[in-house]
Amino acid sequence: MKLKALFFLLLIVGSNFSIFGQEPPQTFKNPIISGYHPDPSICRVGEDYYLVNSSFTWFPGLPIYHSKDLVNWEQIGNAVTDPEHYDFDGLKDKLGLFAPTIRHHEGVFYIINTCVGCKMNFYITAKDPAGPWSDPVWLPDAPGIDPSIFWDDNGKCYYTGMNGIKEKDWPNQTVVYNQELDLEKQKLVGERHELTYGHANNASYTEGPHLYKINGKYLLLVSEGGTEMNHAMSVHHSDDINGPFVTDIVNPVLTHRHLGKDYPLYAIGHGDLVQTQNGEWWAVMLGKRWNHGITTLARETFLAKVDFEGQTPFFNKGKGVVLPEQKRPDLPWTPVPEVPIVDDFNGENLAFKWCTIRTPKTSFYTLEEGKLKVKLRAEVMENLVNSSLLLQRITAHDFEASTHLSFKTSKQNEQAGLSIYRTNENHINLLKVKNEIVLLESFKGSITEIARVPYKGKEVVLKAVAKDMKVQFYFGEDKSKMTPIGDARSLIVIADAQGNAQFNGPGVGVYATSNGVASKNMAVFDWFSYEGKENEEVVD
Ligand code: 6LW
Numbered sequence: 001m002k003l004k005a006l007f008f009l010l011l012i013v014g015s016n017f018s019i020f021g022q023e024p025p026q027t028f029k030n031p032i033i034s035g036y037h038p039d040p041s042i043c044r045v046g047e048d049y050y051l052v053n054s055s056f057t058w059f060p061g062l063p064i065y066h067s068k069d070l071v072n073w074e075q076i077g078n079a080v081t082d083p084e085h086y087d088f089d090g091l092k093d094k095l096g097l098f099a100p101t102i103r104h105h106e107g108v109f110y111i112i113n114t115c116v117g118c119k120m121n122f123y124i125t126a127k128d129p130a131g132p133w134s135d136p137v138w139l140p141d142a143p144g145i146d147p148s149i150f151w152d153d154n155g156k157c158y159y160t161g162m163n164g165i166k167e168k169d170w171p172n173q174t175v176v177y178n179q180e181l182d183l184e185k186q187k188l189v190g191e192r193h194e195l196t197y198g199h200a201n202n203a204s205y206t207e208g209p210h211l212y213k214i215n216g217k218y219l220l221l222v223s224e225g226g227t228e229m230n231h232a233m234s235v236h237h238s239d240d241i242n243g244p245f246v247t248d249i250v251n252p253v254l255t256h257r258h259l260g261k262d263y264p265l266y267a268i269g270h271g272d273l274v275q276t277q278n279g280e281w282w283a284v285m286l287g288k289r290w291n292h293g294i295t296t297l298a299r300e301t302f303l304a305k306v307d308f309e310g311q312t313p314f315f316n317k318g319k320g321v322v323l324p325e326q327k328r329p330d331l332p333w334t335p336v337p338e339v340p341i342v343d344d345f346n347g348e349n350l351a352f353k354w355c356t357i358r359t360p361k362t363s364f365y366t367l368e369e370g371k372l373k374v375k376l377r378a379e380v381m382e383n384l385v386n387s388s389l390l391l392q393r394i395t396a397h398d399f400e401a402s403t404h405l406s407f408k409t410s411k412q413n414e415q416a417g418l419s420i421y422r423t424n425e426n427h428i429n430l431l432k433v434k435n436e437i438v439l440l441e442s443f444k445g446s447i448t449e450i451a452r453v454p455y456k457g458k459e460v461v462l463k464a465v466a467k468d469m470k471v472q473f474y475f476g477e478d479k480s481k482m483t484p485i486g487d488a489r490s491l492i493v494i495a496d497a498q499g500n501a502q503f504n505g506p507g508v509g510v511y512a513t514s515n516g517v518a519s520k521n522m523a524v525f526d527w528f529s530y531e532g533k534e535n536e537e538v539v540d
Contacts, residue, residue, distance in 0.1 A: 024333030028071040029325045030265070031287065031300035034532070035395035036505020037063070038227075038299035039099035039208065040284040041148075041272045043109075047332075049274065050102055050129045051284060052079060052111060053301065056504040057088040057096040058355040059386070062111060064102075064129055068334035070274075070282055070303060075352045076130040079111050085136050088358040090384050091117040093423040094503040099208055099270065101148040102129075105157075112147040112159070121147050121161070137186045142179075149181065150211040152241055157181045159188055160195070160220075162207040172204030173197055176222055178211070178242065193242040198224045199234035199251035208270040211241070217311055220245050223269040227299065227503075230257045231269030233285065237311050254285070254304070254315040256322070264290055267299065268322050273306060273313065278330050281306035283315060287322055288496070291397040292469040295496040298505030305329075342529045345372040353393065354509070357421070358386040365390065371406075371526055374512045376414055376519040381511060382424050382442065388523075391421055391507030394466075394494070396532025401508045402463035402479070404526040407432050416512035416523030418462040420471065422494040422501045429511060430462045430473045430485065437462075437475045439486040444499035451486030464508070466491060467533070 033040070039054040049070055055061040060078035067073045080086055080097060088096050100113040111133070112123040121144075122136035139147075144163030151157050159181040165173050179192040198206035208223035220236040232255030236245035256268045271285030283306050286299040305326065307317045316323055343351060345367050356364075364375045365388070372390075379387035407416045415438075417431035425445035431438050432455065439450040455475065463474040463482055469491050476482035492498055494506035508530060512523035 026327060027325050028303070028328040030302045030322060031289075032071055032284070032303045033065060033073050033301035034297065035300060035393035036298040036507075037301040037393075038286045038503065038505075039270050040286060040301040041099070041101045041210075042274045042284050043102050043104050044274050044276065045104045047277055050104075050109070051301070052100050052102045054099050054113075054503075055080075055097045055355075057091050057093050057358050058391070058504070058507075059083070059086070059088060059357070059359055060352075060355060061086065061097045062100055062113065063352070064131075066129070067336070069331040070276070070329045072334055072336045074336035077352055078355075079124060079126075079131065079133045081131065081133070082135070083359045083361060086115060086359060087118050089361075089386065091358065092384065092500060093357070094500065098503075099146045101210065101272070103149050103151075105151050110149055112149045114145040114147060116145065121145075123147075123149065139181075139188060141188050144174075144177075146207045146209060148210045150213075153213070157183055158211065158241060160209045160211050162209060165197075169197075170202050170204075172226070174204075174206050176206055176209040176220070191242075195220055195238075195243050195245045196222060196236050196247065198222065199236070199247040203234070204230070210272050212273060214308070215311065218245070219311060219313075221271065221273060221313075223271070224252065225255070225257060225269065227269065227286070228267050229261060231255065231267045231286075232257055233269050233271050233315075235313060248312050250312050250314075253313055254283075254320070254322070256287070259321070262290075265302070265322055265324065266290075268302070276329060276331060280330055281308065281313065282329055283313075285322070289397075291491070294469070294492060296397060296469070296491045296494055296506065297394065298496055299503075341531045342527055344370060344527045345525065346370045350390070354390050355392070355507070356386055357381065357389055357391065357424075358384065360386045364388045371524050372510070372528070374416070374510060374523045374525065376416065376512045376514040376521040376523060378514055378516045378518055380513050380515055381419070381421065381427060382445075382447075384424060388512040389419060389421065389509065390511075391419070391509035392530060394420070394506045394508050394532075396534060397469075398467045398533035399508070399531060400463070400465050400533065401528075401530045402461060402474075403510060403528045404459070404461050405432060405510075406459050406524040406526065407512075407522075408458045409434050409521055411514070411517075411519070411521075413515040413517050414513075414519060414521055415515065417510070418464060418473075418508075419511040420464060420494060420506065420508050421511075422506045423499065423504070425499050426493050426501050428464075428471070428473075428489055428493055430464065430475065431511070432460055432462070437485060439473055441489060441493060443493050450489065453483075453485055
């Protein structure tokens with residue numbers, strides 16, 4: 001009896017104090033997952049929450065996060081990992097893996113997604129969301145993008161998606177449809193039903209649908225307005241899964257488009273709902289932040305409380321907007337391990353955060369003796385192919401990134417170093433070449449040599465310090481003796497809507513190339529350090 005009492009006492013104390021004994025915070029800050037994490041989809045299994053984001057041509061793709069409290073998220077894997085099945089070559093950076101949906105049904109996790117430019121809609125399954133995930137089941141009969149998956153009480157599974165319309169009644173009109181998905185036959189079956197064009201007769205780009213059954217009625221949540229300033233979310237109700245769906249008079253239920261272009265958080269939309277084990281409803285959605293008037297972190301993942309009045313979901317009731325900071329969900333505060341600032345490449349595999357761009361048809365790097373060894377290959381990042389480029393998402397407006405490189409070449413065409421990358425046309429590279437260090441900037445496809453300095457040593461530390469929309473580059477024999485190279489460059493190079501920069505987001509990492517000529521040379525990185533410097537002002 002005493003033991004049982006002690007156990008319950010510990011439980012109560014534990015839930016009020018985080019495992020580290022600190023008083024858990026009462027509030028959380030948005031975004032909950034910073035850096036480019038667009039089109040979030042979420043599901044709950046017991047006390048565990050799983051979230052997936054779109055990832056375009058980043059490989060591996062579809063990052064998966066886990067949380068116990070909807071605030072602290074840890075990446076537990078990527079759902080798209082097999083180069084055999086997903087060919088992103090030839091795809092612009094804004095194509096590839098669009099908005100996914102993650103759901104759990106009868107012990108199996110499902111992700112349904114669209115590979116734009118590469119065989120379109122498919123679903124994959126897994127027993128463990130950390131993977132392995134199954135090979136894709138392609139759905140050639142499913143048109144459009146933004147697939148979602150829902151099981152009705154009768155066990156039938158339904159596919160909901162967005163499709164274009166030939167005969168539009170207004171510009172950018174699209175339709176959300178559903179159709180039964182026979183998981184045995186692995187294809188859409190039966191009649192396709194058009195559910196909504198959006199909440200108003202000018203709703204453009206109605207997309208990102210998700211179906212729910214709440215209080216015995218079907219609720220259809222969709223996004224409208226496109227993923228920029230006019231982004232919004234609306235809900236539609238029906239007693240029948242195939243409709244007719246009636247638009248809710250309260251629509252749009254969430255948007256920031258009425259707040260004007262200077263409001264700090266904008267483009268809010270593309271959300272997914274989840275009910276906690278304590279009965280609360282919350283929503284994840286995408287949004288953007290300004291950084292001195294432009295957006296350099298692309299679309300991030302935000303969280304908002306949802307309260308139902310009847311069938312209508314009210315987002316942050318009383319405020320009706322996504323808040324930079326608010327009371328956190330009534331869940332046990334469960335911090336996750338900090339992502340180490342320095343990656344010393346001592347592991348057997350690269351951390352989940354490391355990705356390349358487009359599909360690696362050959363393995364171009366190894367981890368040996370605590371070093372990352374990257375092959376110099378003819379491929380260059382300016383072309384729509386996979387090159388020897390490894391990136392992690394930039395997660396803060398101000399950041400510091402540096403790496404220790406060991407590289408020697410006698411050939412003019414061979415380069416290796418540090419890269420800040422948004423697209424094949426928008427990037428800044430600090431590279432070691434034959435007896436020199438060179439700073440190259442590509443903006444909207446035009447490449448400029450910013451600076452070039454002599455450097456004979458084999459070992460070099462390369463560094464980038466981003467602050468207030470500028471990034472200054474440095475080089476040196478070691479961390480304590482760094483010299484600036486070139487002037488501070490504007491981060492507009494990685495910003496949204498600059499040239500072909502759309503949908504995806506910026507990364508920082510390492511790069512090596514022999515510029516079109518075969519090479520046996522290697523670039524050896526001893527460590528890589530990335531630290532986001534939070535200086536995000538909180539507004540309310
Ligand atoms: C996503 C769609 C969208 O699939 O952009 O603008 C696509 N809206 O919902 C890529 O994020």
